[in-house]
Each structure stands twice: as structure tokens, then as C-alpha cells.
Amino acid sequence: MKTFKIGGVHPQDNKSFSAHQPIQECPLPKQAIIPLVQHIGAPTQAVVEVGAKVKVGELLAKAGGFVSANICSPVSGTVTKIGDWKDAWGAPGQAIFIDVEGDDWLPEIDRTPDLKQQCTLEPKAIIDKIAAAGIVGLGGACFPTHVKLLPPPGKKADVLIVNGVECEPYLTCDHQLMLEHGEEIIIGIGILKKALGVERAIIGIENNKKDAIEHMSKLAQSQLGIEVLPLKLKYPQGGEKQLIDACIGRQVPSGALPIEVGAVVDNVATIFAVYEAVQKNKPLISRVITVTGKNVAKPGNYLVRFGTPIEEVIALAGGVPADTGKIIGGGPMMGRAMDHIEEMPANKRLSGLLFLPQAESIRPEEDNCIRCGKCVQACPMGLEPYLLQRLSELEMWEECEKHDIMDCIDCGCCVYTCPAHRRLLDGIRPGKAKVGGILRERAAAKAAEKK
Amino acid sequence: MKNFIVAPAPHAHSGDSVRKNMLWVILALLPAYVVSVIEFGWGALITAAISVCACVLTEWCISRFLLKEQKQTIGDLSAVLTGLLLAFNLPSSLDWWIVLIGAIVAIGVGKMSFGGLGQNPFNPALVGRVFLLISFPAQMTTWPLAKGFETSYLDAETGATPLYFLKHIVKSGDSSVIDQLPALRDAFLGVMGGSLGEICALALIAGGLLLICLRVITWHIPVSIIATVALFAAVTGWVGALPEGMETGQYVAYELLSGGLMLGAFFMATDYVTSPMTAWGKIIFGIGIGFIMMVIRTWGAYPEGMSFAILIMNACVPLLNKFRPQRFGEKKK
Numbered sequence: 001m002k003t004f005k006i007g008g009v010h011p012q013d014n015k016s017f018s019a020h021q022p023i024q025e026c027p028l029p030k031q032a033i034i035p036l037v038q039h040i041g042a043p044t045q046a047v048v049e050v051g052a053k054v055k056v057g058e059l060l061a062k063a064g065g066f067v068s069a070n071i072c073s074p075v076s077g078t079v080t081k082i083g084d085w086k087d088a089w090g091a092p093g094q095a096i097f098i099d100v101e102g103d104d105w106l107p108e109i110d111r112t113p114d115l116k117q118q119c120t121l122e123p124k125a126i127i128d129k130i131a132a133a134g135i136v137g138l139g140g141a142c143f144p145t146h147v148k149l150l151p152p153p154g155k156k157a158d159v160l161i162v163n164g165v166e167c168e169p170y171l172t173c174d175h176q177l178m179l180e181h182g183e184e185i186i187i188g189i190g191i192l193k194k195a196l197g198v199e200r201a202i203i204g205i206e207n208n209k210k211d212a213i214e215h216m217s218k219l220a221q222s223q224l225g226i227e228v229l230p231l232k233l234k235y236p237q238g239g240e241k242q243l244i245d246a247c248i249g250r251q252v253p254s255g256a257l258p259i260e261v262g263a264v265v266d267n268v269a270t271i272f273a274v275y276e277a278v279q280k281n282k283p284l285i286s287r288v289i290t291v292t293g294k295n296v297a298k299p300g301n302y303l304v305r306f307g308t309p310i311e312e313v314i315a316l317a318g319g320v321p322a323d324t325g326k327i328i329g330g331g332p333m334m335g336r337a338m339d340h341i342e343e344m345p346a347n348k349r350l351s352g353l354l355f356l357p358q359a360e361s362i363r364p365e366e367d368n369c370i371r372c373g374k375c376v377q378a379c380p381m382g383l384e385p386y387l388l389q390r391l392s393e394l395e396m397w398e399e400c401e402k403h404d405i406m407d408c409i410d411c412g413c414c415v416y417t418c419p420a421h422r423r424l425l426d427g428i429r430p431g432k433a434k435v436g437g438i439l440r441e442r443a444a445a446k447a448a449e450k451k
Numbered sequence: 452m453k454n455f456i457v458a459p460a461p462h463a464h465s466g467d468s469v470r471k472n473m474l475w476v477i478l479a480l481l482p483a484y485v486v487s488v489i490e491f492g493w494g495a496l497i498t499a500a501i502s503v504c505a506c507v508l509t510e511w512c513i514s515r516f517l518l519k520e521q522k523q524t525i526g527d528l529s530a531v532l533t534g535l536l537l538a539f540n541l542p543s544s545l546d547w548w549i550v551l552i553g554a555i556v557a558i559g560v561g562k563m564s565f566g567g568l569g570q571n572p573f574n575p576a577l578v579g580r581v582f583l584l585i586s587f588p589a590q591m592t593t594w595p596l597a598k599g600f601e602t603s604y605l606d607a608e609t610g611a612t613p614l615y616f617l618k619h620i621v622k623s624g625d626s627s628v629i630d631q632l633p634a635l636r637d638a639f640l641g642v643m644g645g646s647l648g649e650i651c652a653l654a655l656i657a658g659g660l661l662l663i664c665l666r667v668i669t670w671h672i673p674v675s676i677i678a679t680v681a682l683f684a685a686v687t688g689w690v691g692a693l694p695e696g697m698e699t700g701q702y703v704a705y706e707l708l709s710g711g712l713m714l715g716a717f718f719m720a721t722d723y724v725t726s727p728m729t730a731w732g733k734i735i736f737g738i739g740i741g742f743i744m745m746v747i748r749t750w751g752a753y754p755e756g757m758s759f760a761i762l763i764m765n766a767c768v769p770l771l772n773k774f775r776p777q778r779f780g781e782k783k784k
Contacts, residue, residue, distance in 0.1 A: 006779055011463050089457075169463065241779060253780040326456045332463040340452045354462075361456045367527070368569035370469055373728040377669070382778040384728065404778055412461030419467040420569075426459055 001207060003232040004242040005251075007380035009413045011235055011333065013208055014169045018292040021300030023176055026316055028100055032075045032307025034060060035085065036094045038348040039136040040143045041067035046096060052079045057106040057283050060096055063131070069144040070134035072283035074305040076104040088310075088329065088338035095345075098307065108281045115183055116279040119191050126195040126278055133277035135284045139163055139238065139267035140330060142349050145274070148266070149195050151259045157196045158262040161247050162189055162203040162271060164212065165231065167238035168331025171352045173288040174268050176301040178205070178212040185268050186219045188275035189226055196264055201226045202247045203268075206233050235333060236411040240265040242380055254407050289313065289346060293355030295321035304346040310353060311341055317353075325361025328354040333412045337361075367420035375414035375424060381407045385414035385424045392431030397438055400431050406439070408432055469568070472723075473528035475667045479658030480535055480718065486641045486651035487543070490597040494543035495647055501547050503534030505554030513563045529568050533557055536576040539648025539714060540758065541583070544595040544609075549587055553579040573765045574725045577758045584758075594644045612644045613709040614754040621687065621702075621749055626694035635701070638708040649714040652707070659717030668721040671733035672740075676716040679741025680706055687749065706748070711757035715740070719757070725765045732771035739764045 037043045042064035048054060054073045061071040077100040085095035105111060119126070131146035151157060162185075166174040178185060189201050203220065205213045207230050220226040231237055231246050241252045243265060250261040258265055266274075269287060276282040285306055292299040297318025304313055314320055320327070320341070328335040329350050338344065375385040383404055391399045405428065414424045487495040510530040514520045524530075537557050541550060557579025565571040584591045596610045616628045633643040641651025649655075662668045684706040688699025706712070711719070720726060720740055727733050740760045747756025 006777070009465065011465070245779075251780040254778065256780075320453075324455065326458070326462060328460075328462055333461045335460060335462065337455065337457045337460075337462065339454055339457050341455075342452050356462060361458075361462070363458055364464070364468075365522075367469060368567065370569045370723050371726075371728060372472070372723040373669075373726075374467070376728050376776055379776075380779065382776045382781070384775060386728065403775075407778060407780075410460075412463075415461050416463060416465050417467065419469050419472055421464070421468075423459075425461075429459070 001230060001232040002246050003234050004237060004245040004380065006382050007378050007413060008234040008236065008242075009378050009416050010233065011169050011416065013233070015172050015175070015208065017170070017294065017296065017299040018172045018290050018301060019175065020179075021172070021176065023180055023288055023301050023303050024316070026302050026304045026308055026313050028075060028103060028305065029308045029312055030100055031309075032077070032098045032100055032305070033085065033309065033343065033345040034071060034074070034096045034098065034307045035087070035345070035347055036061050036071065036096070038071060038142060038306075039069045040141060041065065041069065041147075043094070044068060044071050046082050048079050048082075048096070050079050050082060053077070054079060054098065055104045055106050056285065057109050063134075063144070067144060067147050069136045070132060070283070072134050072285055073098070074285035074307050075100045077101040085343070088340060088344040089336060090339060110280040110282070115187070117187060119187075119194065119278060121278065123195045123197065126191055129278050130195075130274055133273070133283035135270060135273050135277055136348050137267055138269035138273065138287055138348065138351065140334070140349070140351055145266065145270055148264055149192070155259045156262065157198050157259060157264045158200065159248060159264075160189065160193055160196055160198050160201040161240075161243060161263050161265045162201060163238055163240070163243055163265055163267045164203050164205040164209075164216065165238035165243060166209070167206065167235045168333055168335070168352075169235075170292045170354050171290045171331045172292070173290045173301050173351060175209050175212055177269055177272055177288055178209075178216055181272055182215050182219045184275040185271050186216075186223060186226065187279065188271035190223065191274055191278050192266060192271060193225065198264075199225050203228045204231050204237070204243050204247050205229070206231050206237060208233050235413065236380060236409070239380070239409055239411060241409065254404060284348065287346075287348065287351075289350055290352040291317040292352065293321060293324075293357075295323055295357055296355050297321070306345065306347050308346045310344050310346055310350070313346060314341065314353065321355050321357075323357045324355045325358035326356040328356065330354070332356070333416070334410060363423075364421045366422055369422055370420050372419060374417045374419065378413040378417040380411060380413060381409060383407060385428065386422070388431060389422065389424045389427035392427040392434075397431070397435055401435050401438070405431050405435055469527040469529065472667050473532050475662060475665055476532055476718065477528065477535060479661050480539070480648070482654035482658055483539070483648050483651050483714075484535075486654050487539075487647050489600060490641060490650060491543040491595060491647065492598075492600040494595060497547065498541055498543050498545060498550050498647055499535060499538040501550045502538035502541070502554050503531055505551050506530045506534035506537065506558045509555050509558040510563060513559060514567070518563075524567060527568065530558060533562065533575045536648075536718060537579045539718075540576060540580045540646050540711065542591065542594050543647040544593070545590060549583060549590055552586075553583045556582045569724055571724055572768070573762055574719060574722050577719065577762050581758055581762065594646075596644050597642060597650065610644060612754065613638065613705065614645075614748065617702075617705055617709060618748060618754045620694060620697060621692060624694040626696040629696045632705065635704050635708065638705065643709075645710065649711045652713045655713040655717055659713070662717065662721075668717070669730070669733065671730055672721050672726060672737045673716040675734045675737025676720060676741045677707065677712070679738045680712060680745055683742065683745040706745070710748075710755050712744075715744075715757040715761060720761050720764075725768060727768050727771040727774070729772060729774050729776050731774040731776075732768070735774065736764050736768070736771055739767065
């Protein structure tokens with residue numbers, strides 16, 4: 001069975017808590033909070049004013065540049081405030097606050113559950129619809145999807161890789177989506193193939209989801225050019241570089257994007273959103289999130305409209321468990337621990353809520369590096385984490401750059417493996433930020449010189 | 452507003468620890484130790500006990516009284532392992548006070564003087580052993596014959612080890628001592644003379660393979676050492692340097708099964724702190740060790756070259772760490 005070649009670790013998948021829980025719809029909130037940044041790229045600009053009455057699907061904020069994404073209203077009601085807001089990690093930003101009234105949708109949105117198979121639009125029209133719907137990558141990175149579909153001149157894709165891997169432990173939303181909405185995903189794949197002009201699509205699914213592999217294989221049989229590839233379980237197989245290596249054996253070079261090797265990668269939830277946008281005129285206004293943890297009363301997969309305070313979703317799952325130490329937005333390997341849950345809405349970036357008991361939330365004490373080299377063996381990018389951490393600590397930025405610190409994908413394999421519990425990423429992340437800044441300054445200086 | 456614990460990702464850990472790895476190595480050494488007790492008797496028990504206790508006590512005393520450290524490190528079991536490995540490298544009938552000195556030097560000079568676990572450039576057990584070899588050459592080259600559990604501890608019958616005879620055979624082309632060598636099967640099972648822990652190749656290989664399966668160590672160092680030694684020995688045979696009565700294959704087998712090769716390849720050279728961090732670094736490390744060891748065994752003054760070979764290559768580790776792993780997306784070199 002195929003998998004990526006370099007590094008990787010095998011955390012316990014802990015998916016049994018929420019696996020196979022049917023997707024449950026969360027009721028509408030009384031107030032919706034919609035942050036103006038829910039993606040990688042330039043912040044959006046609000047196009048509504050305080051006091052405006054909006055319908056579900058209406059444009060609230062438009063993309064602030066090429067690499068940006070629209071935000072459409074997930075609720076209907078009155079805009080009460082557009083202003084300062086802090087997320088669950090204390091980061092400041094802007095958000096639109098809406099008092100929810102009823103559930104009025106824009107008339108052009110098709111709310112029927114019938115499957116629409118045919119798509120007669122031209123590629124450009126498809127991409128425009130995806131952009132208008134504000135679709136971003138729902139695997140966690142939230143990169144604007146329409147940008148991925150517009151390769152720079154000279155670069156062409158020859159394969160679409162569909163990410164059904166969901167390598168983060170605990171999370172099961174993608175798995176459940178494949179089981180319940182596999183047909184829509186297959187149609188969405190066909191639409192994306194058309195938009196990209198590729199003949200071949202590969203759906204990568206890890207072999208801890210055998211029923212999803214079987215289900216999607218059956219559905220893909222009727223389609224030409226879509227194959228399902230079962231993959232050997234290994235983290236971080238869902239990382240796009242690792243997934244491309246696993247599926248087609250091509251490794252994206254350092255500093256380049258997947259299009260460099262002719263591949264475009266999209267998550268299954270993103271593709272489901274593409275189906276809804278292109279076939280049903282429904283913009284991206286909701287997503288499935290997994291609420292899970294050992295002590296959660298009703299762990300499961302919940303369909304949530306953006307803007308819904310996560311307190312309400314957590315209440316559906318039985319409330320915050322008594323012994324909770326950490327609440328993580330996302331999965332345990334790359335998710336971020338939240339300081340508080342008040343005034344925090346579900347949004348495009350939130351794929352899961354994980355509640356870790358107190359005992360599992362304290363990091364063991366750090367020892368001296370014992371030079372075992374396990375971090376080097378674990379790193380999927382072939383880096384030397386022990387060295388990068390030390391160089392960052394010593395602020396030796398040139399050396400950091402020479403040792404390819406910019407290739408680090410933040411997956412956490414090194415920290416996961418380290419027997420001495422060294423805070424490897426605590427050192428590498430600021431190093432990456434600093435070296436990234438130096439590289440940008442260098443590029444800007446070069447560009448200025450050319451003028 | 453209730454506040455929760457905030458810490459950077461990742462929030463999951465493999466559960467691995469320094470102590471776990473040390474424990475596995477100690478367990479992997481136990482079969483060899485059992486054979487040693489069976490072959491050498493009380494000497495094996497006493498020497499190992501003194502070495503382990505002295506190492507642990509030395510680390511604890513230095514840490515608590517000299518360095519006045521808050522946190523004690525003996526719980527990570529690395530001192531226990533050093534004590535055991537030091538004992539494995541000594542003659543089982545060595546005077547107790549010499550063992551004691553060796554342990555204090557191993558931990559005090561070989562480890563703590565550099566800052567404790569992770570900071571030392573040389574294998575501490577080997578630092579202790581070589582110190583003893585140079586300071587007490589007579590006692591350190593007096594090997595008790597393996598007479599089973601009845602082997603006397605204090606006045607054991609002594610004799611030359613197989614390596615002594617091998618060197619004699621190759622260096623001076625004297626084939627008359629070939630029948631002094633133990634049968635190959637005995638060499639494999641450990642029915643022969645040597646240091647406390649090096650005699651039973653079978654137990655050592657089994658323990659080493661266990662560690663590789665458990666991913667405590669990787670295959671690179673043991674395989675490159677063994678392959679280099681085998682190749683060197685084979686070439687020695689092919690160029691006709693062996694006298695009548697000694698076949699090339701036989702000679703290769705003896706070199707592999709005698710002396711500290713198996714112990715060194717699986718347990719000494721693979722010490723985390725003093726071995727390279729990268730795959731190619733480890734392979735070149737192993738080749739270097741195998742080569743230097745065979746040079747010493749063949750032409751050097753000492754019959755055994757493992758300790759010196761490892762210490763010399765330990766010094767090269769910072770250089771070997773420059774052999775960096777293949778980066779993702781890099782074209783093959």
C-alpha cells in the first residue's frame with residue numbers, strides 16, 4: 001500500500017469517539033459573529049452597513065485582492081455592528097455581528113436535496129462561481145480555492161488529487177461527509193476536473209476508513225478518470241506535499257507550490273462546497289465540524305452555520321466536560337489550544353473541537369537533548385529539527401536558512417517523537433517567521449534594485 | 452469567562468522517554484548477562500553490581516553536592532546503563548576497587564564534566580574502560596577462563612582470549628595456535644574467554660535485533676560495522692595473509708564472533724549521545740569504526756581495537772553530522 005517516503009509518525013487515531021456519528025444539524029443561533037478574515041490572504045472589505053437586512057447567501061464582505069475570498073451571510077437578519085472583535089486566541093480583528101431573524105434564503109439558491117449531475121458551464125464560469133461563493137480550502141489552511149484553479153502562466157495541472165485522508169487524530173468530519181454525501185463529492189470532482197482541464201483525479205483515503213474507501217470506489221466506478229487510492233496509515237499524509245508524494249510519487253521542490261509538479265490538491269469538504277456552489281448556487285455558509293474527546297458526552301459530527309457561537313455547538317455535544325484542560329480548535333497535532341470559548345464563532349477555519357482531559361494537557365518537563373536523532377527520522381520534510389531549534393534559539397538566521405528551515409510544515413512529528421520532550425517547534429516557528437521576513441526583504445530589495 | 456490551558460501544538464506525544472529507551476537497552480543486555488553469570492560465576496555478579504552502583508552514586512553525588520542541581524537525573528537510568536556497559540567491557544575477575552575507579556572516571560570525567568547526559572562527546576563507559584586499561588594494564592589484560600559458575604572470583608584460572616590467538620595467527624602467520632581457538636559454535640554461544648559481556652554473540656545479536664525492531668536504535672551503525680569488519684577480514688584472507696589451516700570464511704567468522712565486536716556494534720557504538728544524528732553520518736561512522744578496529748586488531752599492539760575505534764570515531768561525530776538527510780523534494784544526489 002502506498003504512502004509518502006520520508007519520515008512520519010503513527011499517533012493513535014482516537015477516531016472511535018465520533019466515527020460514524022451521523023451528521024447532525026446545529027440549530028440557528030440568536031446572534032451570528034462573522035469575522036472578516038477566514039482565509040489565507042488579504043482581509044475582506046464589508047459591503048453591508050449597520051442596520052442592513054441580509055438574507056442567507058447574500059454577500060457580506062468582498063475579497064480584498066486576488067488571494068482573498070468573499071464572505072457570504074450564513075444567516076438572515078439585521079446587521080447590528082461591524083467592528084473590533086478578538087478570537088479565542090486573543091488575536092484582534094474585525095467582525096460583522098448579525099441579529100438572526102428567521103431563515104430567509106436568496107431566491108436563486110436551490111435548497112432541494114435532488115442530485116444535479118450535469119454541469120454545462122465553461123471552466124471560467126465555474127471558477128467565477130467558486131470565487132463568488134467564497135470557497136476556501138476546508139482542510140484547515142483555508143487557501144482560496146479559485147486561486148488554486150488559476151495556475152500562473154506556463155504551469156499546467158495534469159492531475160487533481162482529492163484529500164480524503166483526514167490524518168489528524170480524533171477528527172471524523174471528512175470521513176462522515178464521504179459516507180453521507182459521496183455522490184455530491186464525485187460530481188464536485190468532475191466539475192473541478194473540467195475547471196482545471198485535467199483528465200485524471202485520484203481520491204486518497206487512509207486505510208483506517210475502509211468503509212469510505214469502499215463507498216467512494218463504488219461511486220467512482222461509474223465515472224471515467226476518477227480512482228480511489230487506499231493509503232497506508234501514517235501522519236501527516238494529509239499534508240498536500242506528502243499526499244502528492246504518496247499518490248503519484250512526485251515531490252514538490254522546496255519553496256514551490258504543487259502546480260510545479262502538475263498537481264492540484266483539494267479537500268473533500270471543499271469539493272462538496274464546490275458542488276453546492278456550482279450546482280445549487282449555494283455559497284459557503286456552513287461546514288461539518290467534529291466535536292470530540294474522551295470525556296465528551298455526545299461526541300459527533302455537527303453541521304454548523306458559520307457565525308454560530310461554538311458554545312452552542314458544544315452544548316449540543318453535552319457541554320464542556322468537567323475534567324477539561326485544553327480545548328483545541330482542530331486536531332491534536334496542529335490545532336491551536338483556545339484560551340476561552342465565549343464570543344467565538346464557527347467559521348471556515350474551524351474543523352473540529354477537541355476536549356483534552358487535564359492529565360493530557362500538561363506538557364512533561366523538558367530534558368536536555370540526548371542526541372538520539374529520532375526527530376530527524378520523524379521529519380517528513382527531511383529536516384534536522386534539533387539543529388533548527390538550536391540555531392533559532394541562537395538567532396543564527398543565515399544558518400537556519402541554509403538548513404532549510406523554510407521547508408518546515410509545522411506538522412509536529414518532531415515534538416511528538418522526542419523522548420526528551422524538547423520544545424522543538426517552539427523554537428522553529430519564530431525562526432521560520434524571522435527567516436521568512438528576511439527573505440521577503442531580500443526579494444523586495446532585489447525588485448527595487450531592478451527598477 | 453473560564454480560561455483553559457494554552458500551549459503550542461502539538462498536543463499529543465508518543466509517550467517515549469529517555470528512561471524507556473534506557474530500560475529497553477538494559478533489558479536487551481540481560482540475556483548476555485545471564486550467559487556471563489553462567490560462564491563466569493560470582494565475578495560477573497560482583498563486577499556488574501559494583502559498576503552499576505558506583506556509576507549511579509557518582510552521578511547523584513556530583514549532581515547534588517558539586518553542581519547543586521535541583522532536579523536529579525539518575526531516574527533516567529542512563530547511569531545504570533553506563534555501569535552495566537562498563538562492567539561488560541571488563542574482565543569479570545577484576546579487583547573491586549579498580550571497577551570502582553573505572554565507574555567514577557566513566558561518569559565523573561566521561562559524562563558529568565561535560566554537563567551530563569547529552570553533552571558528552573565520548574562514550575562514558577569506554578572512557579572508563581580505556582582509563583583503566585592504561586592505568587592498570589596488567590589487571591585489565593588478565594582474562595579469567597570461563598569455567599562456569601564455579602569460576603573463582605578472586606583467583607580465577609586465567610588465559611588468553613581467542614582474539615589474542617587470532618592476532619598471533621595473522622600477524623606472525625603461526626598456524627600452530629589455530630587449535631587453541633574455540634570451536635565456532637562455542638564462540639557463537641559464548642563458551643569462551645573474553646570480557647564480562649562480550650562472549651555470547653547469540654545473546655548480543657538477539658538483544659540488538661530486539662532494539663532495532665523496537666526502533667530504539669536503527670540498523671545503520673550495527674550493519675555498517677559488521678559489514679566493514681567482514682569485508683576487511685575477507686580481503687585479508689583473499690590476499691593470502693592467512694596461514695595454512697585457516698580458511699577465509701573461518702577467519703571472517705572468528706573476527707565477527709570474538710572480542711567486543713557484537714557488543715560494540717549493537718550496544719556501544721549506538722549510544723545516542725556519541726553517535727551521529729543522520730543516516731549517512733551513522734553509516735560512515737560504522738565503516739570508520741570497523742576499519743580502525745580491524746587495523747588495530749591486525750597490526751596494532753593490542754589484540755582488541757573496538758574501544759579505541761569507537762572513541763576515535765566519537766571525535767568525528769560533529770563532522771559526520773554534516774552529512775544531512777535528503778530533503779523532501781530534493782533531486783537525488
